[in-house]
Amino acid sequence: MKIRTRNQQGEFVGRVDVRDDVFGAPTNPSLIHQVVVGQLSNSRQGTVSTKTISRVSGGGRKPRPQKGTGAARAGSIRSPQWRGGGVVFGPQPRSYRHRTPKRMRRLSLVAALSDKVREDNLVVLEELELESPKTGDMRRVLEALDVGTPALLVADGASQSVFRAARNIPKLKMSPAALLNTLDLVNHRKVVMTVEAIRKAEDIWGGIGRI
Numbered sequence: 573m574k575i576r577t578r579n580q581q582g583e584f585v586g587r588v589d590v591r592d593d594v595f596g597a598p599t600n601p602s603l604i605h606q607v608v609v610g611q612l613s614n615s616r617q618g619t620v621s622t623k624t625i626s627r628v629s630g631g632g633r634k635p636r637p638q639k640g641t642g643a644a645r646a647g648s649i650r651s652p653q654w655r656g657g658g659v660v661f662g663p664q665p666r667s668y669r670h671r672t673p674k675r676m677r678r679l680s681l682v683a684a685l686s687d688k689v690r691e692d693n694l695v696v697l698e699e700l701e702l703e704s705p706k707t708g709d710m711r712r713v714l715e716a717l718d719v720g721t722p723a724l725l726v727a728d729g730a731s732q733s734v735f736r737a738a739r740n741i742p743k744l745k746m747s748p749a750a751l752l753n754t755l756d757l758v759n760h761r762k763v764v765m766t767v768e769a770i771r772k773a774e775d776i777w778g779g780i781g782r783i
Contacts, residue, residue, distance in 0.1 A: 575689065577696045577767065582716035585698060588767055591774045597686040600679065604754055607680040611755045613670035622662030625650055677754070682777050684757040695719060695764045700727050705736035717764065724760035726752065729768035749773045
């Protein structure tokens, strides 16, 4: 299949041949959802911790007599119902690791990329170069391409001026083609890729059969 390419002024200047198995794969919402859930789970640290009554300091003495005061029986000031007491069934350190097979990750990525093409949310640039690393210049390029934020910039082959100019733009994430993932594609409405990034993605993600 072919995808139209643009220049930095936003003009359509030609077409580029792309692989159907990377940019024309069938959609698979359930697979994309499963991979995104796994990626979000793996990003959790799982270090939150609370203290039970046995771990809270203090409470070694009975706070008041068992009878005669008219108040409820109390054996420790560190009981859960007391302020400063232990926590009942609170969170403890644990692993949220979610294993997703490599084949599923790859298939969900090409499905998400293909969805961007079908929704006309993939912008392909013939090249991306800036004379100086100025954020204003990069903003003007994005405005010419009608790319708002949040957006994902995959600018393989671009100069360091491009990356230095783009890093200060809020909600614009930069990623090389080799580190593309399903979560980033889902979280960003527009994806801007250079032709070199397209070729890199085809080399990495091409040749994947159906699941």
